[in-house]
Structures are given as C-alpha cells and as structure tokens.
Amino acid sequence: MPESYVIExxxxxxxxxxxxxxxxxxxxxxxxxxxxxxxNGAGKSTFIKCLLQLQNKDAGTVSLLGNDIDAHGxxxxxxxxxxxxxxxxxxxxxxxxxxxxxxELAGMPFEAARQRAHEMLDFVGMGQERYRKVDTYSTGMKxxxxxxxxxxxxxxxxxxxxxxxxxxxxxxxxxLDLIERVWKExxxxxxxxxxxxxxxxxxxxxxxxxxNGRVLAHDSLExxxxxxxxxxxxxxxxxxxxxxxxxxxxxxxxxxxxNGNLRVEHGETSLNPLLGMMREIGVSALExxxxxxxxxxxxxxxxxxxxxSPADSPSPSPxxxxxxxxxxxxxxxxxxxxxxxxxxx
Amino acid sequence: xxxxxxxxxxxxxxxxTGVWSRRLAIARYGLRLxxxxxxxxxFLVLAFSQTLLLAGVFxxxxxxxxxxxxxxxxxxxxxxxxxxxxxxxxTSWFLLYPEICVDGVYRTxxxxxxxxxxxxxxxxxxxxxxxxxxxxxxSQAIVIYNSKALTGWDxxxxxxxxxxxxxxxxxxxxxxxxxxxxxxxSPDWSFFWHSFPSLLRGLTVxxxxxxxxxxxxxxxxxxxxxxxxxVGFWALGWLVxxxxxxxxxxxxxxxxxxxxxxxxxxxxxGVFRMRDFVMEARGVLPFFDGFFAKTTEFSDASQxxxxxxxxxxxxxxxxxxxALSILIVSRRVSEK
Numbered sequence: 001m002p003e004s005y006v007i008e009x010x011x012x013x014x015x016x017x018x019x020x021x022x023x024x025x026x027x028x029x030x031x032x033x034x035x036x037x038x039x040n041g042a043g044k045s046t047f048i049k050c051l052l053q054l055q056n057k058d059a060g061t062v063s064l065l066g067n068d069i070d071a072h073g074x075x076x077x078x079x080x081x082x083x084x085x086x087x088x089x090x091x092x093x094x095x096x097x098x099x100x101x102x103x104e105l106a107g108m109p110f111e112a113a114r115q116r117a118h119e120m121l122d123f124v125g126m127g128q129e130r131y132r133k134v135d136t137y138s139t140g141m142k143x144x145x146x147x148x149x150x151x152x153x154x155x156x157x158x159x160x161x162x163x164x165x166x167x168x169x170x171x172x173x174x175x176l177d178l179i180e181r182v183w184k185e186x187x188x189x190x191x192x193x194x195x196x197x198x199x200x201x202x203x204x205x206x207x208x209x210x211x212n213g214r215v216l217a218h219d220s221l222e223x224x225x226x227x228x229x230x231x232x233x234x235x236x237x238x239x240x241x242x243x244x245x246x247x248x249x250x251x252x253x254x255x256x257x258x259n260g261n262l263r264v265e266h267g268e269t270s271l272n273p274l275l276g277m278m279r280e281i282g283v284s285a286l287e288x289x290x291x292x293x294x295x296x297x298x299x300x301x302x303x304x305x306x307x308x309s310p311a312d313s314p315s316p317s318p319x320x321x322x323x324x325x326x327x328x329x330x331x332x333x334x335x336x337x338x339x340x341x342x343x344x345x
Numbered sequence: 346x347x348x349x350x351x352x353x354x355x356x357x358x359x360x361x362t363g364v365w366s367r368r369l370a371i372a373r374y375g376l377r378l379x380x381x382x383x384x385x386x387x388f389l390v391l392a393f394s395q396t397l398l399l400a401g402v403f404x405x406x407x408x409x410x411x412x413x414x415x416x417x418x419x420x421x422x423x424x425x426x427x428x429x430x431x432x433x434x435x436t437s438w439f440l441l442y443p444e445i446c447v448d449g450v451y452r453t454x455x456x457x458x459x460x461x462x463x464x465x466x467x468x469x470x471x472x473x474x475x476x477x478x479x480x481x482x483x484s485q486a487i488v489i490y491n492s493k494a495l496t497g498w499d500x501x502x503x504x505x506x507x508x509x510x511x512x513x514x515x516x517x518x519x520x521x522x523x524x525x526x527x528x529x530x531s532p533d534w535s536f537f538w539h540s541f542p543s544l545l546r547g548l549t550v551x552x553x554x555x556x557x558x559x560x561x562x563x564x565x566x567x568x569x570x571x572x573x574x575x576v577g578f579w580a581l582g583w584l585v586x587x588x589x590x591x592x593x594x595x596x597x598x599x600x601x602x603x604x605x606x607x608x609x610x611x612x613x614x615g616v617f618r619m620r621d622f623v624m625e626a627r628g629v630l631p632f633f634d635g636f637f638a639k640t641t642e643f644s645d646a647s648q649x650x651x652x653x654x655x656x657x658x659x660x661x662x663x664x665x666x667x668a669l670s671i672l673i674v675s676r677r678v679s680e681k
Contacts, residue, residue: 054491074494078361082492088485092378092476104370105493107361122352149489154357186354 005066006031006157006189007051012060014043014050014213021046023213025060029191033183035200035221036193037299038210044193045085047210048159052082065156078107081150081158085165085193087142089134095141096121096130099148106153113152120148124178140171147178151188158182161193176203197299209299231291232274234262239283246281367495371503372510379473379507388469389511395461395519396526399454403527406450409436410443411532444539445626451527451543455520456617459550463606465515466554467583470508470562474579475572477504477563478678483570487678497679501563501671508559516551520544550613557605557663564670567677602662609663614654621653 007029014022021043036044049055051062053073062069067076090098096117103113121130124144129137134145143163150158160179164172180203183190194200200207200221207224209217217224236243240262247254247264254264266274271290278285380386408416409432417436421429439446481487490500524544528536565582569575583606590604602608 052492054488074364074496074499077492078494080492082489084485084488084492086485086488088489090374090378090486090489091480091484092381093374101370101374102489102493104362105367105490105495107367107494108357108359109362109366110370112357112359116357119352119355123354151354182354186356 004030006064007034007191008063009051010061012047012050012062013058014046014055015058021213022050022057025213025215027208027215027218029206029208029218031187031189032206033180033204034189034191035204035207036191036210037197037200037207038195040195042195042211043213044195044210045161046213048082048161048191048193052077052080052159078153079156081153081155083143083146083150083158083160083163085161089137089142089145091133091135093134094131095126095134095137095145095148098134098145099130099152102149103152106155108153116152116154117148120152121145123151124148125174139166140168140174143167143171143175144178147175151182155188157189157191159191159193162195163192164194164196164199172199179203197296229265229291230267230269231263231265232271233257233287233289233291234264234285235260235287235289236262236283236285239281242281243278243283243285246277246283250277361494364494364499367493368499368503368506371490371495371500372506375476375504375507376510379476379511382472385469385472388465388472389514392462392465392469392515393518393522395458396522399458399519399523400526400530402454403450403523404530406439406447407527407531407533407536410439442629443533443535445629447536447539448543449622449626451524451540452546452617452622453619454523455543455547455550456613456619458519458547459554459610459613459617462516462551462554463609466512466558467580469511469515470558471576471579473508473511474562474566475569475575477508477566477575478674479566479569479572479575482567482677483572491679497675500678501674504563504566505559508562509555512555512558512562513551516554517548520547520551546616550609550616553612553660553663554609557609557667560667560670560674561605563674567674599658602659605663605666608659608666611654612656612659612663614652615656615659616654618653 005028007027009025009027012022012025012027013020025047036047038044046055050057051064051069053069064076065079069076090101093101096114099117099120100110100114103116104110108116118130121144124147126141126144126148129141134142137145143166147160147163150160163175163179167175176199179190179192182188183203190204192200192204204221206220207217208215219227234243243262244254247262252264252266254262257263264274268274271288275288278288380389405416408414411417417432420432424432478487481490487500491497521544524540524547528540561582562579565579566575568578583604586604587606590601590607593603594601594607602611
C-alpha cells in the first residue's frame with residue numbers, strides 16, 4: 001500500500017448497539033490539510049477514534065501512513081498526533097511537564113522531549129503559563145496545550161478534533177492560524193474535524209463530509225467548490241407566468257419553492273443562457289442566483305437535518321437567504337454536473 | 346507574545362526510545378505524583394524504619410556470638426550473675442547450633458514483619474490509589490495514553506510499577522536492607538549462609554503480597570471515576586471482604602481466602618513454617634522445651650500459637666484475585 005495515502009479505510013463499520021455510527025466507510029486520503037466536516041453526532045469523532053484504535057471497529061480495515069493499524073498499531077501511533085475534543089489533561093501536572101510527558105509516551109528520550117515540549121509550547125504561543133498546572137488553564141490555553149502535546153513528537157499525521165470548540169472568535173482565529181501553519185510550514189498532514197464550514201473552508205485543501213455515519217463527499221476543496229448543479233433560483237414578483245411559459249417552451253423543468261421563488265434546471269454550464277432568455281422575453285427578476293456549490297449544498301443539507309447528499313435526494317435544498325445581488329450571482333460560472341457521493345479518491 | 350507566537354516549527358530527527366522506556370516514563374511520572382503528599386512520605390519513612398528496627402535486632406543477636414562483645418560485657422555487668430549465666434548459655438547455644446539460631450532469629454523477625462506490613466499497605470495505598478487510574482479516567486487522560494505509542498497493557502504495566510514500587514518499600518525493602526545490614530554488622534560470614542533461607546522466605550511472601558496488593562489497588566482505582574470514590578473502594582473493599590471472609594469461613598475454611606489479607610497471612614505462615622521451626626529447634630536443642638516452659642505459659646513448644654499455614658489454597662486464591670483484577674482493570678481502561 002503506498003504511503004501516498006495517509007488514511008485508507010475499507011468497509012469501516014462501527015455500531016453502538018443497534019445504531020450504526022460508521023456505515024461501511026471506504027476512504028483513501030492523500031497527504032494534506034484534510035477537513036472532516038459534519039454536524040454534531042455525524043460520526044466524525046468516532047471515525048477518528050476508530051482510526052486510532054481508541055474505539056474498536058466492528059468491521060473493516062484501516063491503514064494509517066501506509067501501515068495496517070491492526071497489525072502495527074503501537075508503532076504507527078508513534079508517527080501520529082491526536083488532540084481530542086474534550087479536555088484530557090493529567091491533574092497535577094504543569095503545562096510543560098504534561099507536554100514533556102506526552103513526548104516521552106510517544107517515544108522520545110526525556111531530554112529531547114523536554115526541549116521539544118518548550119519548542120512546541122512556544123509554537124502554540126504559550127508563555128510563562130506553561131509552568132502553571134494545566135488544571136488552572138483557560139479553555140484557549142487548554143486547546144493550545146492539546147495541540148502542543150499532539151505535535152511534540154513531530155508526527156507525520158495529526159488529528160485535531162474540534163480544536164476551536166469553546167473559543168472566542170479571536171481564539172478561534174489564532175488556533176486556525178496555527179493549524180494552517182502546521183501543514184504549510186512542515187508538510188505534516190492535518191485532519192481537522194469540525195462542524196463549522198468556516199473552519200475547514202479556511203485552512204483545508206481537501207474535504208471529507210460525513211453525516212449519519214456515511215461519507216457524503218470526499219474531494220479537494222477546489223473541486224467541491226467548482227461543482228454545482230445546473231440550477232438557478234429566481235426571485236420574481238411580476239411576469240411569473242410568462243417566465244414559466246418560457247421554461248416550458250425550452251423544456252426546462254422548474255418548481256415553485258416555499259418562499260415563492262422559482263427553481264429551474266436550465267442544464268447549462270452558466271447562468272448566461274437563462275439571463276439571455278429573460279432579457280429576450282422582457283422579464284426582469286429581483287434576483288437570480290445559481291445553485292450553491294457542492295460544498296455549501298452538502299453542508300447546508302446535512303446541517304438542515306436531512307443528512308443526505310443531493311444525489312440521493314431529488315428534492316431541492318432549502319432556499320438560501322436572498323442577500324446577494326443578481327450581478328454577483330450570475331457572474332459565477334457553473335462547473336461540472338454533480339457526482340455525489342464520491343467516497344474514493 | 347507575538348514573538349513567541351511566531352516561533353518556528355522544527356522537525357525532530359532523534360531516535361525513538363523502546364517500549365520499556367515508555368512504560369518506565371509512566372511509572373516515573375506516576376511515582377512523582379503519588380509521592381507528592383507529605384502524609385504518604387511519612388508513612389513510607391515509617392515503613393522503612395522497620396529496616397532499622399530489624400537491623401538493630403540482628404545486630405544485638407550477632408553480638409551474642411561476637412568475641413569480646415562490648416554489649417555482652419555491659420549486660421553482664423549491669424544484670425548481675427543470673428544474666429551473665431543466661432547470656433553465656435545463649436551464646437553457647439548460638440555457637441553450637443548457628444544454622445538453627447541464626448535462621449530462627451531472621452525467620453522470626455521477618456515473620457513478625459508480615460504483621461505490620463498489611464496495615465501500612467492499606468494506609469499508604471489509600472493515600473495515592475486515586476492517582477493511579479481514577480484520575481486518568483476522570484480527566485479523560487486515558488484517551489491521551491491510548492492515542493500514544495502504547496497499548497493498554499503498556500499503560501497497566503506502568504501503573505502497576507507505580508504501586509508495586511511503593512509497596513516494595515513496605516514489604517521488600519525492610520527485608521532486603523535489614524538482611525544486608527544485619528549481615529554486615531555480624532561477626533561471622535556464616536551468618537550470610539544461615540540467614541539466606543530466611544531472606545528467601547521473606548522475599549517470597551513480600552513478592553506475593555506486593556503483586557496481589559498492586560493488582561487490587563489498580564482494581565480499586567479503575568472502578569472509580571472520582572478521587573474520593575477510589576479511596577472508598579479501597580478501604581471499604583478490605584472491610585467488606587474481611588467481613589464476608591469471616592462469615593463464610595465458618596462453612597469452609599477455604600472461603601476465608603476470599604479476604605486477600607487472610608490469604609496473604611496464611612501464605613506467609615505456610616512459607617515461614619514457624620511451627621516446623623519450633624519443633625525442629627526442640628529436637629535439636631535439648632533445653633528448648635524447658636526454656637519455653639519457663640518463659641511462656643505453654644508447657645510444650647508444640648502448643649505455641651503458631652501454625653504452618655498452607656501455601657497452595659491461599660496462593661490460588663490470590664492468583665484468582667489478581668487475574669480477576671487484571672481482567673476488570675483492562676476492560677475499564679479500554680472502555681471507550
């Protein structure tokens with residue numbers, strides 16, 4: 001198995017009693033900054049825990065950094081860092097002592113671990129607080145120490161589970177900056193698990209979307225953003241009938257949304273033919289908006305509760321807020337037709 | 346702060362340590378945390394002071410056979426003629442039968458040590474039992490251990506080393522250190538040979554006690570998710586098991602070994618075999634019976650309230666206890 005895939009799973013299955021938390025997950029993820037996106041309870045943390053053998057999987061195989069985790073779990077984890085979502089410090093230990101200890105647990109000699117612990121605490125922006133007991137830290141400091149302990153042994157792959165949880169916007173920005181630097185400056189692959197699109201959108205170059213234990217999408221961020229359905233949503237108050245007749249004449253299927261807007265499947269790669277047609281028949285709309293890109297569409301779909309990919313669902317996504325102007329919407333070109341869910345790269 | 350924030354990330358290219366170093370790291374840090382309190386250090390000093398007490402007894406004993414012993418001279422001078430006669434008799438006795446006397450003194454002292462150790466063990470373990478596993482479970486630090494280059498068994502071995510090291514100060518260190526000191530202060534190298542079997546007996550009982558009590562301490566710690574609960578499990582465990590053991594032992598004596606202390610105590614008797622020793626001494630030393638008749642209420646040495654105990658049943662009971670503890674602890678620490 002080539003190590004070009006930092007994570008590879010086949011048929012990964014995890015159940016809690018009758019509930020299936022991970023359902024036959026097949027993934028092959030190359031090195032990079034990987035965003036694991038999904039709503040709370042989607043199975044992101046369980047997925048990471050199964051990869052790291054923190055939870056026993058019910059079926060399937062897992063390879064990390066090219067090594068079968070079942071056969072070489074302990075040795076493979078030497079090269080992996082993990083910052084869990086919850087607090088996990090050891091009571092009574094000072095920050096630098098805790099990170100040093102984690103370095104030793106990961107296989108570093110004491111002297112190297114101590115030096116490296118201070119380097120990592122510098123890296124995450126901890127000052128003299130490092131000499132205080134971790135029990136007394138604020139949420140932001142605890143998050144930083146968690147990241148420091150995940151990096152102290154210089155891993156090749158780091159899992160960060162909801163690292164911005166509980167932080168104020170400034171703290172979130174600092175942590176995201178830090179994570180971005182880890183991948184960009186060191187080429188350490190980072191798996192960032194989050195339920196916030198903004199977090200992964202900002203720093204990840206590859207996205208895995210999980211909902212209800214299934215991988216809904218896996219692709220590069222760039223590709224996901226390019227992909228759109230050839231649809232448009234039109235906000236119109238006058239000449240609605242004329243527009244509908246024009247759609248029928250051209251054979252475009254359409255539907256009326258709850259908010260009174262029209263959704264039309266124009267089948268074109270951009271909005272220009274639709275806008276041209278509206279000009280020809282003399283219909284002016286308040287807003288013409290192309291369908292959201294695949295990333296947004298998937299994310300909106302799962303966060304609105306259906307947890308299904310657009311390909312699974314023929315019904316349109318809930319309407320978006322109509323704040324953008326027609327000009328800005330129509331300036332974007334539509335990409336390839338959607339092909340979700342894609343679970344193998 | 347901004348300078349610190351801009352610190353560069355440097356890769357580390359050093360050699361990784363082996364798995365035993367990682368296990369030792371767990372033990373080292375755990376010991377540091379466990380010994381952080383003053384009370385536990387006081388009790389450990391108290392436990393270690395048994396060494397000095399034993400060494401003192403061995404030193405006094407060795408003075409009976411030492412040529413030109415200042416201690417004997419002083420005792421004879423202060424005690425009068427009766428004491429001088431008794432001391433001369435004892436000295437002759439020791440010199441005639443060193444294999445019985447030397448071994449007897451060491452064996453008796455190590456046997457007596459096994460009475461104080463359980464109490465000290467319960468108190469000392471109660472002072473740090475919550476720091477073994479309960480704190481890791483409560484603070485979720487167990488996740489960190491499991492995510493590192495360790496297996497659950499590595500974690501348990503490290504934790505076991507913590508409690509075994511501390512209990513060794515109670516059970517093993519006094520035996521080894523007093524034996525060494527006693528022999529270094531003895532006038533004759535033959536003391537080493539004659540006292541060696543007693544050392545082995547003391548170490549055997551100590552090792553069994555340390556291993557079984559360590560497993561039980563891990564069990565008590567793993568059952569709790571709060572510090573106070575761990576101490577409660579440890580203390581109540583002994584009370585409940587002791588009570589159950591006393592109750593069910595009426596039906597069958599073997600059930601008494603439900604209590605680990607009862608099992609350790611009986612195992613100790615089986616290893617030290619004090620009744621055999623007394624009977625052997627009576628056969629070899631002509632005035633042994635008479636000596637005991639004068640100094641005790643018993644007319645015959647065989648009436649002494651010492652038993653030979655048994656080895657197999659209590660050992661099996663302790664082994665079962667350890668196996669059960671390890672099973673439960675391993676499940677507790679691997680529960681997700």
